[in-house]
Amino acid sequence: MSKTKATIADVARAAGVSTATAGRVLGGYGYTSDDKKDNVLKAAQALGYRPNALARSLITGKTRTLGVVAGDIQNPFYASVLRGISNVAEANGFGLLITNSDELQSREVHSVELLAQKQVDGLIVTPSDTRRAKHLHNLRNMGVPLVLIDRAVAGLMVDRVATDNIAAAEQAVHHLIAAGHKRIGIVAELVDEERGSVDSFLARAASGEPIETETLYPSWQRLVGYIRAHRIAGIPIDPQLTRRAGSYSAQAAEVVTASLLASEKRPTALFTTDGTMSEGAMRAITHLQFSIPSDLSLVCFDDVDWMSFLRPGITTISQPRLAMGEAAARMLLERIRGETYPPRTVLMPAELVERGSVAAA
Amino acid sequence: MSKTKATIADVARAAGVSTATAGRVLGGYGYTSDDKKDNVLKAAQALGYRPNALARSLITGKTRTLGVVAGDIQNPFYASVLRGISNVAEANGFGLLITNSDELQSREVHSVELLAQKQVDGLIVTPSDTRRAKHLHNLRNMGVPLVLIDRAVAGLMVDRVATDNIAAAEQAVHHLIAAGHKRIGIVAELVDEERGSVDSFLARAASGEPIETETLYPSWQRLVGYIRAHRIAGIPIDPQLTRRAGSYSAQAAEVVTASLLASEKRPTALFTTDGTMSEGAMRAITHLQFSIPSDLSLVCFDDVDWMSFLRPGITTISQPRLAMGEAAARMLLERIRGETYPPRTVLMPAELVERGSVAAA
DNA sequence: CTGAAAGCGCTTACAG
DNA sequence: CTGAAAGCGCTTACAG
Numbered sequence: 056m057s058k059t060k061a062t063i064a065d066v067a068r069a070a071g072v073s074t075a076t077a078g079r080v081l082g083g084y085g086y087t088s089d090d091k092k093d094n095v096l097k098a099a100q101a102l103g104y105r106p107n108a109l110a111r112s113l114i115t116g117k118t119r120t121l122g123v124v125a126g127d128i129q130n131p132f133y134a135s136v137l138r139g140i141s142n143v144a145e146a147n148g149f150g151l152l153i154t155n156s157d158e159l160q161s162r163e164v165h166s167v168e169l170l171a172q173k174q175v176d177g178l179i180v181t182p183s184d185t186r187r188a189k190h191l192h193n194l195r196n197m198g199v200p201l202v203l204i205d206r207a208v209a210g211l212m213v214d215r216v217a218t219d220n221i222a223a224a225e226q227a228v229h230h231l232i233a234a235g236h237k238r239i240g241i242v243a244e245l246v247d248e249e250r251g252s253v254d255s256f257l258a259r260a261a262s263g264e265p266i267e268t269e270t271l272y273p274s275w276q277r278l279v280g281y282i283r284a285h286r287i288a289g290i291p292i293d294p295q296l297t298r299r300a301g302s303y304s305a306q307a308a309e310v311v312t313a314s315l316l317a318s319e320k321r322p323t324a325l326f327t328t329d330g331t332m333s334e335g336a337m338r339a340i341t342h343l344q345f346s347i348p349s350d351l352s353l354v355c356f357d358d359v360d361w362m363s364f365l366r367p368g369i370t371t372i373s374q375p376r377l378a379m380g381e382a383a384a385r386m387l388l389e390r391i392r393g394e395t396y397p398p399r400t401v402l403m404p405a406e407l408v409e410r411g412s413v414a415a416a
Numbered sequence: 417m418s419k420t421k422a423t424i425a426d427v428a429r430a431a432g433v434s435t436a437t438a439g440r441v442l443g444g445y446g447y448t449s450d451d452k453k454d455n456v457l458k459a460a461q462a463l464g465y466r467p468n469a470l471a472r473s474l475i476t477g478k479t480r481t482l483g484v485v486a487g488d489i490q491n492p493f494y495a496s497v498l499r500g501i502s503n504v505a506e507a508n509g510f511g512l513l514i515t516n517s518d519e520l521q522s523r524e525v526h527s528v529e530l531l532a533q534k535q536v537d538g539l540i541v542t543p544s545d546t547r548r549a550k551h552l553h554n555l556r557n558m559g560v561p562l563v564l565i566d567r568a569v570a571g572l573m574v575d576r577v578a579t580d581n582i583a584a585a586e587q588a589v590h591h592l593i594a595a596g597h598k599r600i601g602i603v604a605e606l607v608d609e610e611r612g613s614v615d616s617f618l619a620r621a622a623s624g625e626p627i628e629t630e631t632l633y634p635s636w637q638r639l640v641g642y643i644r645a646h647r648i649a650g651i652p653i654d655p656q657l658t659r660r661a662g663s664y665s666a667q668a669a670e671v672v673t674a675s676l677l678a679s680e681k682r683p684t685a686l687f688t689t690d691g692t693m694s695e696g697a698m699r700a701i702t703h704l705q706f707s708i709p710s711d712l713s714l715v716c717f718d719d720v721d722w723m724s725f726l727r728p729g730i731t732t733i734s735q736p737r738l739a740m741g742e743a744a745a746r747m748l749l750e751r752i753r754g755e756t757y758p759p760r761t762v763l764m765p766a767e768l769v770e771r772g773s774v775a776a777a
Numbered sequence: 778c779t780g781a782a783a784g785c786g787c788t789t790a791c792a793g
Numbered sequence: 794c795t796g797a798a799a800g801c802g803c804t805t806a807c808a809g
Contacts, residue, residue: 060558062786073796078788085789086794103558108533109479110786113470113801120513120534128489129499129738138490141516150534152481153514155502172469173481173511197421197464338725361722364699377490423802434780439804446805447778471802474785779809785802793795 061102069098081106112174120150121387122170124180126158126303131330131359132376133181136204139380140179147388149176158183158246158303164190171199177387181205185270200390202383207400209270214386216379216401220273223372223405224280224328225287227354230370230407231324232288235416236352238296240315240322241281242308242332244274245299253299257282261292277328277356296322300332308335309342316343316351323416324352330359333371337361348414358408367411374405422463430459442467473535481511482748483531485541487519487664492720493691493737494542497565500741501540508749510537519544519607519664525551538562538748543569546631561751563744568761570631575747577740577762581634584733584766585641585689586648588715591731591768592685593649596777597713599657601676601683602642603669603693605635606660614660618643622653638689638717657683661693669696670703677704677712684777685713691720694732698722709775719769728772735766 067077072091079085080095081104087095098104112118121144125133137153144151152175154166160183167190170178177200182188188208194201195213203215231239245253256275260266260282268279278297285292298315300307308327312335315321327333333355345351347367355362355371362369382401428438433452440446441456442465448456459465473479482505486494498514505512513536515527521544528551531539538561543549549569555562556574564576592600606614617636621627621643629640639658646653659676661668669688673696676682688694694716706712708728716723716732723730743762 063788064786074787075789075796075798076794078786079795082788088794091795103554105529106533107474107535107786109470109474109535110801111788113468113474113786113803114788116801118470118534127499128502129495131492131495134490134492134495138488138516141489141514145515148530150513150530151515152511153502154506154512155499168466169509169511172467173479174468174470193464334721334725341725341727360695361726364695364702365722365726366702424804425802435803436780436782436805437778439802440779443804449778452779468802471785472804474787474802475804477785780807781809782805782807784805787801789798789800791796791798793797 060107061099061104062107063104065102066095066098066104069102070094082111118174118176119148120152120173120175121384122152122154122167122173122175122178124154124156124163124166124170124178126181126183127155128153132357135376136380136383139377139382140384141380142377143381143384143388149388156181156183160184160187167191167194176391177201179204179383179387182208185209185272200387202387202390204379204383205273207270212398214390214399214401216382216386216403217273218374218379218405219402220276221268221280221283223374224277224326224356225284226280226407227356227372228281228284228326229288230409231326231352231354231413232284232290234324234352234413236322236324237290237416238293238320238322238324239281239285240296240298240325241278241328242298242300242312242315242325242336243278243328244272244301244303244332245278246301246303247272247275253297254294257292257294257297261286274328281326293320295320300335303331305331305335305338308332309338310335312336312339313343316340316345322351324354324413327353327355330355330357333357333359333362333369337365347412352414352416353412363410369412370410371408372405373408375403379403422460422465423468424465426463427456427459427465430463431455443472479535479537480509481513481534481536482745483513483515483528483534483536483539485515485517485524485527485531485539487542487544488516489514491692493718496737497741497744500738500743501745502741503738504742504745504749510749517542517544521545521548528552528555532560537752540565540744540748542566546570546633561748563748563751565740565744566634568631573759575751575760575762577743577747577764579634579735579740579766580763581637582629582641582644584735585638585687585717586645587641587768588717588733589642589645589687590649591770592687592713592715592774593645593651595685595713595774597685598651598777599654599681599683599685600642600646601657601659601686602639602689603659603661603673603676603686603697604639604689605633605662605664605693606639607662607664608633608636614658615655618653618655618658622647635689642687654681656681661696664692666692666696666699669693670699671696673697673700674704677701677706683712685715685774688714688716691716691718694718694720694723694730708773713775713777714773724771730773731771732769733766734769736764740764
């Protein structure tokens with residue numbers, strides 16, 4: 056067992072050729088006569104030669120590695136998206152350098168820096184701040200291929216893939232309205248210190264004031280969909296029914312849902328805006344012993360595993376998470392290959408999966 | 417915006433010092449006078465200098481990157497373990513190169529080769545074959561730090577972290593027996609072409625024949641625990657109650673569970689051996705409209721999110737998945753630092769979480 | 778403390 | 794087709 060790694064120079068010496076020739080056969084570039092090729096291959100085999108990708112990358116300027124900044128790889132949404140990314144990366148011989156931001160911009164900045172230093176060929180990020188993102192603008196200006204998932208960043212013209220959150224949420228809420236519900240609660244993350252209170256947002260939206268929705272966080276976009284469905288149906292919005300978890304955790308959603316369901320004028324139906332909020336809401340519903348759909352109708356967002364085998368099944372908006380990851384990776388690889396078309400926004404179709412959690416009001 | 421990246425040479429030139437000096441301040445090694453340091457830092461700032469980790473790694477022989485070969489990052493078990501690994505990696509300034517094997521040895525071999533070429537400082541793998549693993553032995557012989565998670569490999573003496581599957585499963589089944597159950601079904605993955613049929617395994621185990629359990633796949637170990645609990649209680653094993661999914665998918669588990677529950681002499685209780693099997697079993701149970709725990713008692717393995725908010729809650733064995741990942745990463749970092757104690761096996765405690773899915777028989 | 782030089786393990790023109 | 798030489802962007806002895 057050769058404890059010390061063999062280099063191209065070692066192989067060349069053993070095969071009696073120059074390092075250039077050894078490099079050509081081992082690296083698969085340039086031409087070599089068959090007999091020399093044989094010698095080199097045999098020597099490499101005998102020495103247990105393994106190419107050092109670092110050295111190659113230093114010269115070629117390519118690492119065949121993609122960097123990913125996810126919110127939390129443990130979350131089912133990210134886990135699926137990552138699997139999608141991984142699928143196309145591996146199929147193309149690319150490695151994946153993965154980090155978590157926990158939706159904190161400081162950690163995201165740090166991650167991006169780490170990945171950039173490691174010279175990834177491109178980056179896929181779920182930006183934690185949709186407005187300020189100097190590090191991402193920098194990347195773009197340096198010519199580093201970049202694809203955004205799930206969220207856009209104001210003024211940052213790069214490829215991105217997301218769900219049409221407004222349309223999907225509108226469809227979900229419309230489904231409840233069509234079943235006769237008029238008091239529909241919504242439990243959403245809605246973190247954002249700057250865009251003002253939820254109440255003022257609701258007031259502006261309800262009054263029909265135009266809102267820049269492109270760079271809104273997904274949970275706010277879904278709230279817009281909720282509002283739209285109401286406006287279209289001519290149902291007034293009751294601010295009491297809008298509950299902001301304020302952080303991306305099931306626990307926060309549980310607290311907020313419990314309070315909503317315990318309130319005087321509680322809703323007859325509930326819309327939760329993502330997998331984590333749905334989990335929290337479900338915990339509260341279970342804990343309070345509400346029966347679905349007799350006590351409360353429910354439509355969720357994002358089709359998490361348990362929704363299909365809970366009894367009754369949970370009606371939800373299904374996002375193609377795996378396909379989103381695959382699409383993002385594919386776009387990134389195109390950019391890495393040098394494609395130059397203008398920035399693309401791919402809105403993936405989300406569909407309403409009807410199960411048993413909605414009853415007529 | 418400098419489209420072209422600045423190197424240490426550029427910074428040195430701008431600062432009027434040698435590349436050695438520039439390197440010393442930028443790389444944080446060696447001593448430099450304060451004024452030169454200032455000049456270099458300013459020049460670096462002005463040029464937007466970003467160190468090239470590739471070049472540094474080529475020299476130092478360290479990449480500060482860990483490689484991970486997981487079964488499937490989308491699976492909640494792996495997703496949590498990975499998050500644990502990521503936690504300690506990031507805290508120590510290490511990056512994470514992650515791949516999926518889909519429990520296929522061919523893919524695992526390919527992943528390991530890719531990661532090795534990229535010169536990771538160490539590897540964490542969930543081996544897909546617990547007996548033959550030449551590539552892992554090679555790694556060890558080359559001196560590459562390696563930590564195994566969840567499974568051992570025959571004859572491969574390296575650090576590993578796992579759950580005491582036999583003890584945990586025995587506890588789970590004992591819990592059912594203590595509630596008065598005598599006909600307890602088990603739905604397990606049990607893939608393995610070589611160790612013979614499940615029946616012969618059951619026969620050997622039931623007869624008290626000693627079995628090499630160390631390198632058994634987890635699902636087989638959990639079957640051993642199931643058998644042990646029966647032997648201790650003096651309850652005979654009915655092979656009809658042992659169902660092998662044969663592949664690691666919820667769908668396979670669903671089919672097998674449905675058939676078990678539809679059989680003449682169906683069990684009064686069921687033990688499922690991991691999160692995926694549990695999901696499949698749950699789907700079958702829901703589909704057949706069995707009520708838990710009145711029609712069937714259930715104890716699962718691995719505490720997946722839905723188990724706690726399904727009504728009734730599902731009693732299960734909880735594995736500290738996050739902590740397993742953290743422990744593995746910590747051990748790996750120790751090895752990378754050069755620690756040389758003999759290979760350690762860390763068996764993490766798994767505990768029975770009692771909820772509402774078990775009724776007295 | 779600082780600089781000139783060598784070198785990490787490869788690939789890339791450039792001659793022959 | 795093949796080899797000698799230069800070089801990717803750094804770090805590391807080695808003198809001074």
